[in-house]
Amino acid sequence: MTDNNDTFPEKQKAWLAIRRGVPSKALRLDDNVAVSSKLQEGEVLVKVQAAALNHIDYMLLGLLPNAFVGRPHVISHDFAGTVVSSRDSKIKEGEEVFGAILAPTQHKTGQGALAQYVRVPAKFVAQRPQNITPTQAAGIPLVALTAYQVLFEIAKLEPEQSLFVNGGSTAVGLAAIQVAKALGCKVTATASGKNEELVKSLGTDVFIDYTKTPANEVLQRDPPSPKFHAILDAVGNIDLHLWTHSEAYLAPDGIFVSVGPRPSGAGDLPLLVRYAWEAFLRPTWLGGVKRKWRMVQVKENQEHLEYIAKLISEGKFKFVVDSVYEFDDVPKAFEHLMTRRARGKVVIKVDPNVA
Numbered sequence: 001m002t003d004n005n006d007t008f009p010e011k012q013k014a015w016l017a018i019r020r021g022v023p024s025k026a027l028r029l030d031d032n033v034a035v036s037s038k039l040q041e042g043e044v045l046v047k048v049q050a051a052a053l054n055h056i057d058y059m060l061l062g063l064l065p066n067a068f069v070g071r072p073h074v075i076s077h078d079f080a081g082t083v084v085s086s087r088d089s090k091i092k093e094g095e096e097v098f099g100a101i102l103a104p105t106q107h108k109t110g111q112g113a114l115a116q117y118v119r120v121p122a123k124f125v126a127q128r129p130q131n132i133t134p135t136q137a138a139g140i141p142l143v144a145l146t147a148y149q150v151l152f153e154i155a156k157l158e159p160e161q162s163l164f165v166n167g168g169s170t171a172v173g174l175a176a177i178q179v180a181k182a183l184g185c186k187v188t189a190t191a192s193g194k195n196e197e198l199v200k201s202l203g204t205d206v207f208i209d210y211t212k213t214p215a216n217e218v219l220q221r222d223p224p225s226p227k228f229h230a231i232l233d234a235v236g237n238i239d240l241h242l243w244t245h246s247e248a249y250l251a252p253d254g255i256f257v258s259v260g261p262r263p264s265g266a267g268d269l270p271l272l273v274r275y276a277w278e279a280f281l282r283p284t285w286l287g288g289v290k291r292k293w294r295m296v297q298v299k300e301n302q303e304h305l306e307y308i309a310k311l312i313s314e315g316k317f318k319f320v321v322d323s324v325y326e327f328d329d330v331p332k333a334f335e336h337l338m339t340r341r342a343r344g345k346v347v348i349k350v351d352p353n354v355a
């Protein structure tokens with residue numbers, strides 16, 4: 001065990017989720033939050049340099065009442081920083097790391113990324129590759145883990161197979177394109193024209209501008225040969241056409257993976273019911289699509305993060321940062337993320353002097 005109480009204070013600044021609602025009303029910047037320094041075996045305390053926002057942050061904030069999610073708790077999942085205390089045999093004090101603490105652990109422990117210090121199991125972090133800064137690293141874990149888990153664990157993609165990414169310019173899509181290309185797969189991706197150059201620069205072989213013609217129509221008219229081995233819907237729209245027409249362009253033993261539906265409000269309930277019916281309830285003998293459908297549920301995983309870190313070190317995975325905000329400007333940063341127009345990650349400087 002390496003414990004050095006001189007290196008961190010008892011109290012810290014942190015953004016707390018205090019009630020259900022929109023970020024501007026449901027979050028509070030508090031400068032008197034206890035630093036959780038009593039580590040259990042296998043845990044580390046990280047001095048956070050930068051954190052990043054994800055859609056799940058405000059979705060849970062707007063959806064679930066306090067009793068379900070242990071509020072108040074520190075918000076956000078992705079972080080990069082320095083280990084200041086460790087009770088782990090692998091990740092030691094002084095190491096520069098990046099990682100994610102996801103909702104189940106966050107709600108149980110109250111810990112989150114938008115704080116000066118976060119206490120996490122060491123297996124949630126990996127060493128930060130030295131060719132990227134903390135600001136660049138902070139946005140990577142959650143979306144890269146999602147991409148890794150979709151491609152390797154759910155789709156079980158192999159070199160030379162083909163992947164279709166709906167939403168190539170989403171942060172999840174950008175990560176999936178790069179992981180698939182590093183594996184040696186062929187990638188087709190959608191984005192709007194303004195993001196064509198970005199998704200192609202990361203290796204996309206075939207580009208579809210979804211603002212001109214819906215992707216399912218383009219693919220039905222001119223299906224790939226052979227058909228895709230996997231489709232990742234990284235947009236999460238509740239428009240189901242991509243799935244309901246997928247027999248035309250997804251191989252019979254292929255798989256359709258969704259990041260989950262994206263309701264815009266309570267009024268979308270009938271659409272959500274239709275989504276559930278079409279995606280996983282409707283049997284094929286009642287006209288259901290004869291393809292496998294799965295929804296990804298990202299999990300922390302050190303080995304997966306180390307795989308991404310290796311790709312970064314080798315120059316095969318480029319971080320894409322949309323914007324960087326100061327710690328006091330978190331509500332403004334959420335407003336920007338919620339436009340769903342970001343090109344890459346929305347990052348928060350927790351240490352104002354971080355690169």
Ligand SMILES: NC(=O)c1ccc[n+]([C@@H]2O[C@H](COP(=O)([O-])OP(=O)(O)OC[C@H]3O[C@@H](n4cnc5c(N)ncnc54)[C@H](OP(=O)(O)O)[C@@H]3O)[C@@H](O)[C@H]2O)c1
Nearest residue numbers: 055146167169170171172192236259296297298340341342
């Ligand atoms: N289930 C899980 O475990 C899991 C894990 C991670 C993320 N997610 C979900 O995955 C989704 C994506 O997250 P993210 O952070 O990657 O999103 P993001 O980066 O914020 O997405 C913004 C991008 O989406 C593009 N976009 C918007 N509508 C589009 C459409 N109809 N077709 C194609 N592209 C479109 C925008 O490009 P244009 O401006 O060019 O349209 C913009 O570049 C979210 O709903 C998130 O909650 C789920």
